[in-house]
Amino acid sequence: xxxxxxxxxxxxxxxxxxxxxxxxxxxxxxxxxxxxxxxxxxxxxxxxxxxxxxxxxxxxxxxxxxxxxxxxxxxxxxxxxxxxxxxxxxxxxxxxxxxxxxxxxxxxxxxxxxxxxxxxxxxxxxxxxxxxxxxxxxxxxxxxxxxxxxxxxxxxxxxxxxxxxxxxxxxxxxxxxxxxxxxxxxxxxxxxxxxxxxxxxxxxxxxxxxxxxxxxxxxxxxxxxxxxxxxxxxxxxxxxxxxxxxxxxxxxxxxxxxxxxxxxxxxxxxxxxxxx
Amino acid sequence: xxxxxxxxxxxxxxxxxxxxxxxxxxxxxxxxxxxxxxxxxxxxxxxxxxxxxxxxxxxxxxxxxxxxxxxxxxxxxxxxxxxxxxxxxxxxxxxxxxxxxxxxxxxxxxxxxxxxxxxxxxxxxxxxxxxxxxxxxxxxxxxxxxxxxxxxxxxxxxxxxxxxxxxxxxxxxxxxxxxxxxxxxxxxxxxxxxxxxxxxxxxxxxxxxxxxxxxxxxxxxxxxxxxxxxxxxxxxxxxxxxxxxxxxxxxxxxxxxxx
Numbered sequence: 001x002x003x004x005x006x007x008x009x010x011x012x013x014x015x016x017x018x019x020x021x022x023x024x025x026x027x028x029x030x031x032x033x034x035x036x037x038x039x040x041x042x043x044x045x046x047x048x049x050x051x052x053x054x055x056x057x058x059x060x061x062x063x064x065x066x067x068x069x070x071x072x073x074x075x076x077x078x079x080x081x082x083x084x085x086x087x088x089x090x091x092x093x094x095x096x097x098x099x100x101x102x103x104x105x106x107x108x109x110x111x112x113x114x115x116x117x118x119x120x121x122x123x124x125x126x127x128x129x130x131x132x133x134x135x136x137x138x139x140x141x142x143x144x145x146x147x148x149x150x151x152x153x154x155x156x157x158x159x160x161x162x163x164x165x166x167x168x169x170x171x172x173x174x175x176x177x178x179x180x181x182x183x184x185x186x187x188x189x190x191x192x193x194x195x196x197x198x199x200x201x202x203x204x205x206x207x208x209x210x211x212x213x214x215x216x217x218x219x220x221x222x223x224x225x226x227x228x229x230x231x232x233x234x235x236x237x238x239x240x241x242x243x244x245x246x247x248x249x250x251x252x253x254x255x256x257x258x259x260x261x262x263x264x265x266x267x268x269x270x271x272x273x274x275x276x
Numbered sequence: 277x278x279x280x281x282x283x284x285x286x287x288x289x290x291x292x293x294x295x296x297x298x299x300x301x302x303x304x305x306x307x308x309x310x311x312x313x314x315x316x317x318x319x320x321x322x323x324x325x326x327x328x329x330x331x332x333x334x335x336x337x338x339x340x341x342x343x344x345x346x347x348x349x350x351x352x353x354x355x356x357x358x359x360x361x362x363x364x365x366x367x368x369x370x371x372x373x374x375x376x377x378x379x380x381x382x383x384x385x386x387x388x389x390x391x392x393x394x395x396x397x398x399x400x401x402x403x404x405x406x407x408x409x410x411x412x413x414x415x416x417x418x419x420x421x422x423x424x425x426x427x428x429x430x431x432x433x434x435x436x437x438x439x440x441x442x443x444x445x446x447x448x449x450x451x452x453x454x455x456x457x458x459x460x461x462x463x464x465x466x467x468x469x470x471x472x473x474x475x476x477x478x479x480x481x482x483x484x485x486x487x488x489x490x491x492x493x494x495x496x497x498x499x500x501x502x503x504x505x506x507x508x509x510x511x512x513x514x515x516x517x518x519x520x521x522x523x524x525x526x527x528x529x530x531x532x533x534x535x
Contacts (some may be wrong), residue, residue, distance in 0.1 A: 005490045170332050175435065176359035186374050216376040 013264020019257025024252040026074040034068035037222050042068070046240050060232055060243050076270050077254060080141055081207035087145035088202055089152050093188060093195050096156025100191075101164055101183040111157070114150045122147025126209055130218045137220045140213060142263055144206045150204070152195045159191035193269070199260020204255045211251055228249050277344055279475050280329065280362075280443055285338035287324055298324045300499040308442060309473040313486040313507060316518060325496075326447045327475060330364055331355065343442065344422070360390045360439035366450035367523035369428035373420040379406070379431055380416040386438040402483045405434040409464060425459035430464070437468060445477045447508035450485055462489060483526050487511045495519050 016081040030038075042055060049058040049066070099110040117125070126143035133139045163169065164187060172182045174237050183207040213219055214227030226247040233243030287299040299321045306312045309423065314322045327333045329340060331347065335501040342362060350358055366372035373382055383402045387393045393401045403413035409430040420428060438445050446465070448460045466489065468474055480486050486493055490507040496519055502516035514520045 167366045167368060168374045169365060170327070171364065171372045171432075171435075172374075172385070173332060174330050174359060174362075174364045175439075176356040176389050177385065178356065178389075189376055190374070 001015070006084060007264055010264050010267055013258045013267065016257050016260025016262070016264055019253055022262050023074055023078065023254050023257060026071050030068075030071040030075050034071055037067040038072040039064060044247065048240070049242050057246055058240075058242060060229070061236055061240075066229075066243065068247055068249060069224045069229055070226075073226040073229060073247060074250070074254075076137070076220070076223045076225045077207050077210060077220045078252075080137065080210040081203045081258075083141045084144035084148065084206035084210070085199055085203040086149040087141060088200060088206075089195060089236070090153025091145065092149040092154075093156045093192065095149070095154040096158075096184050096195075097160050097188045097191060099153070100157040100160030101179070101187055109158075110153075114153050117147070118150045120147075123209060123212065127216070127218065130213060135213075135218050135220055137223065140210055140219060143213070144209045145210075146203060148202055152198055154196060155187075156191050156195050159194055160187055163187050163190055195255065197262075197266055197269075200258050200265070204258045204262075207251070207254060207258070278341070279308045279310075280477070281305040281339075281341040281394060282329065283339045283341075284341070285325065285328060286336050287321075287328060287333070288336050289513060291297070297500050299328065301496075302338075302496070302499070302501055304494050304501070304504065306443065306475050306477060307342050309469065309475055310492070311469065311476040311478050311490045313478040313480060313485050313490035314496060315480055315483060315493055316502070316524065317481060317522065319498075320496040321499040322481075322496055323447055326445045326477065326479050330359075330362060330445055347385075357390070360386070361441050362443050362445070363436035363439065364445040364447065365429070365432045365443040365449040367434050368452050369425055369432055372432055373428070375421060377420050378416070379418050379420065379423065382420065382431060382435055383416075383438060386435060392439065396517040404514070405438055406431075406532070408437070409434040410460075426453055426461065429453060429457075429461055433461070433464065433468070437472070437474070440472070443475045443477065445479070447479045448481070449478075451480070451482065458470075465489065481522070483511050483522050491501075491526075495522070 008017070032097040043052065043059050043063050045059060045061055045063040047055055047059040047063075050056065051058065055065050057070065060066060060069070095110055095114065098111070099107040125147045126140075129143040129146060130139055167180060169186055172186045177186070210219070210225065211227030211230070214225035215231045217231065219228050220223045229247040230244045233240065233247075237244055282305065283303045285302045285406075286297065289296045289298055302321070304312065314325060316322055323335070328335050331350075335348070343357070347358070352441060380399070380402055383405055384398055387398050387401055388395075399416070402416055406413050406415055411427060411430050411434070415423065415427065420431070423431070431448075450461055455462060462485065465476065471475065476489070478486065478490055480522055487507060492505060493507040493510050494504040495502045495510065495514070495516060497516070497518035502518045503510060503514070510519060511523060514523050
């Protein structure tokens with residue numbers, strides 16, 4: 001595994017990998033370490049951290065275990081972040097490929113639609129969508145994807161415009177391949193690398209958007225979210241600031257970890273390209 | 277009846293307000309089993325004609341008749357079906373394949389698209405195709421970028437003959453290969469032509485190779501036909517300025533035809 005070793009040679013990549021590993025460990029172990037409902041009352045209200053070692057990070061206004069909430073919140077953050085980014089990348093790559101490959105009227109229509117989505121601030125779009133359709137995990141994922149697919153679409157289209165002039169696309173046509181098969185089997189896979197390079201930024205942005213939506217009370221009410229926890233803690237910010245600070249730090253470390261790991265991956269592939 | 281008859285073909289490009297005529301009123305025909313060479317300096321429109329003949333780009337004027345039908349009138353699925361009869365081998369054997377492809381996938385595509393062999397039968401057909409072009413059947417699972425340039429060009433030829441075409445356009449198909457490999461590929465092409473009666477539209481700037489493989493030659497200059505006729509006669513005694521220049525640029529030939 002030479003690429004892995006090269007990946008681990010950059011300090012920021014190691015830091016990112018450690019943060020991400022911790023995050024995934026939290027998300028995966030949430031229901032093992034904290035079985036039962038994280039929103040259930042576990043002790044006295046507003047217990048400060050590091051007082052009672054059965055509740056290491058204390059409790060919130062209603063007496064819920066902050067550590068359990070943090071672990072279960074990692075699940076929501078990761079699930080929404082990854083699902084929204086995957087949806088945005090998939091839609092963006094398909095739209096960009098069709099626009100770039102078909103050209104003409106199809107290109108014009110798809111790219112003007114992309115423009116229309118880009119002119120609306122993506123957070124407002126998500127906000128409006130969730131308030132109309134109603135808050136649930138799936139809706140939040142769609143709402144975030146709605147505002148983020150345009151970037152991948154533009155990058156994919158630009159890449160496809162250069163790829164479609166290559167000889168192997170001409171030879172696929174000469175063989176008699178259907179244009180849709182050429183677009184999705186010959187062109188799209190080769191246009192993907194620069195699109196995938198955007199994924200870390202998109203995942204990080206999606207996690208932040210999800211937190212912001214939850215903070216405004218538009219998250220899934222049946223799930224613990226970090227944004228919701230910060231929002232809860234806001235009411236007692238003067239007396240119990242740790243209730244906002246703990247999930248806030250978790251959010252910062254998560255986004256930082258994703259950026260650093262993404263940067264490390266880009267760096268690794270760049271070195272490999274430089275060598276060949 | 278000619279296999280391919282091109283009449284008054286014209287193609288113009290617009291570049292920054294200027295119109296460049298890449299192919300200007302070109303007519304020629306190819307008979308079944310014959311090799312016609314298109315030769316000329318770079319920029320003379322050879323490759324544009326190849327792409328026009330394959331309908332990879334559309335002409336501005338002129339007609340193309342292939343196997344007795346108006347080739348320009350076809351579109352959509354009938355056009356894709358007819359492409360089986362008219363194949364192409366590109367100059368750069370690396371650029372002509374999807375960088376992610378394996379040898380097997382490259383050869384599987386034409387067999388699948390034109391319904392030539394069933395899924396279970398295809399691995400055997402692929403092995404047979406590889407052997408037909410002088411490669412080992414064991415090459416099938418290898419990635420395209422893992423094999424040598426000469427092997428790649430053989431795979432390109434295997435892909436071209438997979439659909440049993442009547443005409444193969446060879447666009448500088450030997451130019452990117454080194455000299456020893458070039459001779460082997462040339463022999464393979466001649467052997468295929470003898471056995472399957474495939475006609476070649478052979479595009480080249482190398483009159484030495486043209487003289488060995490082509491029956492007739494069309495010399496192009498600036499998108500127009502400078503002269504055309506029997507390959508040996510023209511190369512031994514070119515009449516046009518471009519023909520003389522091309523022959524003079526081939527030192528090997530100069531010596532062999534000396535006074």
